[in-house]
Amino acid sequence: MVEAKRIRYGSFQPEQLAREYITLMSKTGPAAPVLFLLGAAPPVRVKGLGQLELAEAVGRFLGPVLERVADVSLPSESELMARLPEVFCWISWPELDGCVREAAATYSAGHPSGDASVQRIAAFVQNAIAWHA
Template sequence: MDNLTNESTIGRLLEEISWQKAVRYRQGGRGIEDVLTAEVFMPLDYLPRDLFLGEVFRRGHGADRARAAVVAEIEDAQFTLLPDEVLVGPNAVKVQPDGYLSTPSTLVLMEAKRIRRSSFQTKQLARELVALYQESNGRTPLLLLVLGAPPPVLVDTLGRIEPARAISLTIDEVIEETGATQMTEDELPTDLEDTISWITWTEIRELVMDQAASLPDLPHGLDGTMRRLAAAVTSAVDWHT
């Protein structure tokens, strides 16, 4: 029992809340991205992987080859919400992803934004990209952005901008501040579009509805369970919108 770790979705969310003012979470944390992410991705973790979580990656935008690699191994994927901070580079700059999805040959770092208006910190995307490459250990890396609306995204000091462009403008500064100078141009992607993917919460809601409607005939109890889990996803998106 001593070797057990806090890896459950609810446990990770509670740990995150413990570092914040609990008053923020009145009304069930409505509109807060951590709560939304937990309420959507916990049912997706339990539903049949290929039909639901795999479909999230099929319907994503960008990084086609990386998304296909994730889908090919989706049944073996392990999802962790609000993982521990990543210490990036020799300078141990802290990066806090919203989630990891790990398969034998891929690593997905997920950054989720709330459905209502939100923004990225100026160097946030570049820091997450460097953290992703540091942690990938030779696996295919994918930075998945779950957004309230399609790009361009709002980035502090940069305005409305495409995610890849925001990274390009700040990556050199991030490499310098982290001390991750081993990440030369040969090690970082030459085309960021091969690594960055995005999908909106509305698209996730729609695909879950589509997949639930197309379920094959199942035993009554199993059918009801799957439909309740799917409804939990759509209700969460509606609640937080």
């Protein structure tokens, strides 16, 4: 699951991360779950609460959301909290920009048209990040 946040001042609704986490965990089956936060590296902004570490942003609302869902197949609240580090991952917009720049500078397709295509895509991503920043 991917959650993309605005480049400037994107914030999560208070229960949003807990709801998304529970939704992901209820749908993954035997697959390895990943909740990827694009543009939102911890601490994350939570509306009305400021910046919180990921465990606090999820943990504050996990219990009440689990009670409303009432899905007995889900792991317990404590198990879900223990799994946070293996499920959540993130990259900030500046980190993504740096990765794209580095990859574009070192990539070689071995063919001029392939190299030019990669450079155009990298420039497009970099320009989009810069324009929205």
